[in-house]
Amino acid sequence: MAEYSTCNEPELMKRFVSGDDHAFREIYQRYDKPLYLYAYHKLGNKEDSRDVVQDVFAWMLNNRAEMDLKVTLSGYLYRSVLNRIYNIFKHRKVLEKYTELSVEGNPVEEEQTDYRIREKEIRAMIESTIAEMPPKMREVYELKSKQYMTAKEIAAYTGTSEGTVNTQLKRAMRHLRLRLGLVFFIAMLFP
Numbered sequence: 001m002a003e004y005s006t007c008n009e010p011e012l013m014k015r016f017v018s019g020d021d022h023a024f025r026e027i028y029q030r031y032d033k034p035l036y037l038y039a040y041h042k043l044g045n046k047e048d049s050r051d052v053v054q055d056v057f058a059w060m061l062n063n064r065a066e067m068d069l070k071v072t073l074s075g076y077l078y079r080s081v082l083n084r085i086y087n088i089f090k091h092r093k094v095l096e097k098y099t100e101l102s103v104e105g106n107p108v109e110e111e112q113t114d115y116r117i118r119e120k121e122i123r124a125m126i127e128s129t130i131a132e133m134p135p136k137m138r139e140v141y142e143l144k145s146k147q148y149m150t151a152k153e154i155a156a157y158t159g160t161s162e163g164t165v166n167t168q169l170k171r172a173m174r175h176l177r178l179r180l181g182l183v184f185f186i187a188m189l190f191p
Helices: 009-017 021-043 046-062 073-104 110-131 135-145 151-158 162-189
Strands: none
Touching (some): 009 073, 046 073, 135 162, 151 162
């Protein structure tokens, strides 16, 4: 088993896909606990977190022949856990909405509900990421994105140079891109 512990991710995946159960055992031992902690941090529930991680590993075992990763193994595993967490949140929100609408006697349009839930989740993630920015950077970014001020107007408003404003805007965009990922970043720029 010692030889597996020294394998890098691509070699481990190659062995796993070819049917090597020892490779799967190594993958499980490497990632079970970190994935569980990641899921628990997001869900705050031990049972749900354990179920999510077990579902990911079970899916891997059942679909090993079809697996052709375009990303790193760790990236794939974390993304798989996150997707299952989103599904749990989505399911909870749909149930809450269904219960709420059922009491009122209104029909539930699942597609519309799903869209609104995802939109709220994305908006909350973006707002949370903006709130993490240093105060001056956040102020400059919000003046640009919410008040639609130019760099020159922001410089006059804040009493700083236009160059400083442009630097703060570049840093804010980089902050968002790093925290939210490219897809969310593009979606935020082109709503």
